[in-house]
Amino acid sequence: MNLAVNNTSLFLAAMLVLVALGISLWQKLGLDRDIVIGVVRAVVQLFIVGYLLKYIFRVNNLWLTLAMMGFIIFNAAWNAKKRGPGIDHALAISLLAIFVSTGVTLGVLVLSGAIKFVPSQMIPISGMIASNSMVAIGLAYRSLNSQFHDQRQGVLERLALGAGLLDASIAIVREAIRTGMSPTIDSAKTVGLVSLPGMMSGLIFAGVDPVRAIKYQIMVTFMLLSATSLGSIIACYLAYRNFYNEQKQLK
Amino acid sequence: MNSLISLEKVNYQIADQHILHDVDWQIPAGAHITLTGPSGGGKSTLLRIIAAMISKTSGTLIFDGQPIESYDPIMYRRQVSYCFQQPTLFGETVADNLAFPYQIRKQVMDTQRVVTALNNVGLSERTLHQPIIELSGGERQRVALIRNILFLPKVLLLDEVTAGLDENNKQIVHAWLRQLNEQDHVTTIMITHDATEIAAADQLAKVVAGRLEVHA
Structure with missing residues (x-):
């Protein structure tokens, strides 16, 4: 393997940070503080995760693996929730949506034999699935919020005609699900042409034959489609009711 | 005469803003009522409370012998x-709008009935497949009105629906509403400032600064 990054080369690569810092100071962007904090956080977090994963992979304990996956899912839900201000129970909804989307997708991958139930595969894949589901749900929440605001009159009129809450919201719910899924679909269309995504890049870096590496990337494309569609649909169908009160009136 | 709708000491407040004060109102079945009053006085709020689009802060509202709270809001x-005064139409075509009342009842659109309704308000069958962006304000308002009556309600609440129409269209809609009231026995309450419409009513009600005055 040609993996040559060591502490010395990392230290020298840190010069790249100086480029960003220099631009910030030169152009008076006021970002220098954020850059320093960002860099320090990235280094510390990644070192901790590196040692933690090393430990988890070595002990190879089922419960520890599941706990780590749970931690990832909870963090993803917490971040998705922040993108849905004003939506009650957004944490619980996000947690369920990410849990189910990650669980189903992982289940299919494991049962089909695409990945093995070992920590070194389960944990990184869970992270990829949960983070994409998180982004999709966050986009869907934002879309629900803005549409219920912009299309208020249309929703009121549907209600006045005696529509049930789903009938009054269905156009909005569909659009929000579409918004959640579209980045994944867009990137599926350009994968390999514009970007060589992380999974295959990493494998190619590690010396794996590109023809094998792309098979993993194909698997990733499939799993992200499943994760973002499941995450968006569950989150939207559970969240839209929040825009109505108990008397089935628009809040 | 028995009241179809009866309001007793109905109040509506948002924070410390008192919008309706102790409204008492008896609305007989089959009545044709006009509601007037200065803008911002609470007319629309009153109709929206009766329509279960918003909830009164206090008081009682009886519909057909039972308190409004006992009904499922959707069925009510x-x-x-x-x-609405300035309705928005849904989807792309007029048909999308007129299919909606059937859709929410899980029924197939009764084209014959829809065409008759269009004709009744002076629109032709061709309108059905017209894109909504091509409609004039008056045509939009009439299409919106048809949405409300494809399944005849017991009560029709009209918030200045003829305000945006020209004299000719106003008369068509007015005659049609009279027919709904007289032949189909739909109780109608309309907010209006139009002198002819006010003169044709059985009961004239007025909301001024959140208080209701009724003249039989």
């Missing part, structure tokens, strides 16, 4: 139908 709104 199918009987007490509210039509």
Whole structure:
């Protein structure tokens, strides 16, 4: 393997940070503080995760693996929730949506034999699935919020005609699900042409034959489609009711 | 005469803003009522409370012998139908709008009935497949009105629906509403400032600064 990054080369690569810092100071962007904090956080977090994963992979304990996956899912839900201000129970909804989307997708991958139930595969894949589901749900929440605001009159009129809450919201719910899924679909269309995504890049870096590496990337494309569609649909169908009160009136 | 709708000491407040004060109102079945009053006085709020689009802060509202709270709001709104002053139409075509009342009842659109309704308000069958962006304001308002009556409600609440129409269209809609009231026995309450419409009513009600005055 040609993996040559060591502490010395990392230290020298840190010069790249100086480029960003220099631009910030030169152009008076006021970002220098954020850059320093960002860099320090990235280094510390990644070192901790590196040692933690090393430990988890070595002990190879089922419960520890599941706990780590749970931690990832909870963090993803917490971040998705922040993108849905004003939506009650957004944490619980996000947690369920990410849990189910990650669980189903992982289940299919494991049962089909695409990945093995070992920590070194389960944990990184869970992270990829949960983070994409998180982004999709966050986009869907934002879309629900803005549409219920912009299309208020249309929703009121549907209600006045005696529509049930789903009938009054269905156009909005569909659009929000579409918004959640579209980045994944867009990137599926350009994968390999514009970007060589992380999974295959990493494998190619590690010396794996590109023809094998792309098979993993194909698997990733499939799993992200499943994760973002499941995450968006569950989150939207559970969240839209929040825009109505108990008397089935628009809040 | 028995009241179809009866309001007793109905109040509506948002924070410390008192919008309706102790409204008492008896609305007989089959009545044709006009509601007037200065803008910002609370007319629309009153109709929206009756339509279950918003909830009163206090007081009682009895519909057909039972308090409004005892009804499922969705089923209630199918009987007490509210039509907005400046309605928005849904989807792409007129048909999308007129299919909606059937859709929410899980029924197939009754094209014959829809065409008759269009004709009744001076629109032709061709309108059905017209894109909504091509409609004039008056045509939009009439299409919106038809949405409310494809399944006849017991009560039709009309919020200045003829305000945007020219004299000719106003007369068509007015005659049609009279027919709904007289032949189909739909109780109608309309907010209006139009002298002819006011003169044709059985009961004239007025909301001034959140208080209701009724003249039989």
